[in-house]
Amino acid sequence: MFSRSSARPLLVALVVALVAFAVAACGSSSKSKSSSSSSSSSSSSSSSGGGAAASGPGKGKPPIVLGDKNFTEEYILGFLYQDALQAKGYTVTLKPNIGSSELVNTALQSGKIDMYPEYTGVIDTVLADIPENKPPKSAQQAYEIAKNYEAKHGFTVLTKTPFFDADAIAVLPPFAKQNNLKTIADLAKLKHWTYGGPEENKTRYEGVVGLQQAYHLHNFTFVGLQEGQAYPALDAKKIDAAAVFTTDGQLTQKGKYVLLADTKNIFGFQNIVPVIKKTLLAKEGPAFSATLDKVDALLTNNVVQQLNADAVLDKQDPSVVAMKFLQANGLMKK
Numbered sequence: 001m002f003s004r005s006s007a008r009p010l011l012v013a014l015v016v017a018l019v020a021f022a023v024a025a026c027g028s029s030s031k032s033k034s035s036s037s038s039s040s041s042s043s044s045s046s047s048s049g050g051g052a053a054a055s056g057p058g059k060g061k062p063p064i065v066l067g068d069k070n071f072t073e074e075y076i077l078g079f080l081y082q083d084a085l086q087a088k089g090y091t092v093t094l095k096p097n098i099g100s101s102e103l104v105n106t107a108l109q110s111g112k113i114d115m116y117p118e119y120t121g122v123i124d125t126v127l128a129d130i131p132e133n134k135p136p137k138s139a140q141q142a143y144e145i146a147k148n149y150e151a152k153h154g155f156t157v158l159t160k161t162p163f164f165d166a167d168a169i170a171v172l173p174p175f176a177k178q179n180n181l182k183t184i185a186d187l188a189k190l191k192h193w194t195y196g197g198p199e200e201n202k203t204r205y206e207g208v209v210g211l212q213q214a215y216h217l218h219n220f221t222f223v224g225l226q227e228g229q230a231y232p233a234l235d236a237k238k239i240d241a242a243a244v245f246t247t248d249g250q251l252t253q254k255g256k257y258v259l260l261a262d263t264k265n266i267f268g269f270q271n272i273v274p275v276i277k278k279t280l281l282a283k284e285g286p287a288f289s290a291t292l293d294k295v296d297a298l299l300t301n302n303v304v305q306q307l308n309a310d311a312v313l314d315k316q317d318p319s320v321v322a323m324k325f326l327q328a329n330g331l332m333k334k
Helices: 012-026 072-087 101-109 120-127 139-152 173-179 184-189 205-213 230-235 278-284 286-297 301-312 318-328
Strands: 064-067 092-095 115-119 155-157 167-171 193-197 220-224 241-245 258-260 272-277
Touching: 064 072, 064 101, 072 092, 072 115, 072 286, 072 301, 072 318, 101 115, 101 120, 115 120, 120 139, 120 205, 120 272, 139 155, 139 272, 155 278, 167 173, 167 230, 173 258, 184 258, 193 205, 193 230, 205 220, 230 241, 272 278, 272 286, 278 286, 301 318
Parallel strands: 064 092, 064 115, 193 220, 193 241
Antiparallel strands: 115 272, 155 272, 167 241, 167 258
């Protein structure tokens, strides 16, 4: 999530061209322990820790090209999936940091990647284009809509994670106190405010569109930010409010930020599901989905927030964060 609406002015031809460039630029990745290979999109071998397991249920199965999106949480998820599968003998090449959901989905449908981790709410509103005035009423309904959408395109989704990562709006405590801000609706009291987030937020319901349509907020200016700039811009008071994720590592710093309540539910339900080509999943055998299910079952909100904190605040490479977590939970050898 860095953000999540159905209004997206991307021309198909342009998207395809961008995907081809992005996937080629990303290269394949493994765990380069001394550098942030995921976030810098550097190229390395597809092996993990010196090579995929020589035996196991994945031995002899078709190779997998795994992609991920363009922010820290996705980098970690990509490495978690790659490591866990390779530990079972599967051959996995990771294409990290491809870009937004629109770009990664195009890469998936064009065959440049075979699978990637996605948020159910993003599939629903950004890809499936469900009506904005008819959002899912529960996490399960969001999952079913996502599953049905992917099935129509030859893909399937596996079991959703326990963790729920939604977009949110964060402000600094003094700003919230000064203006008596508790909910997003309270921003209507301000004469003017600035809202910073990824460029795609400008046209998404889980961004500017939802703020205008659901909350009737027209008293703000949107400021486009690159990935990783939201909190620094907020800390430096270059913006008044920032688009963030509820599982951001920065939110482990208690009392540093205030999240405004989304009383209109424009940010929806955002559980992660691995999206994979149906025909390929059938060839990989039951151990493939079972392995990913074991990883995802461990990913609670608190766990993911801490993993993000390890990467963002403690400056650990996402590949190292993923490896340590899998080793600690017995899903990868030390």
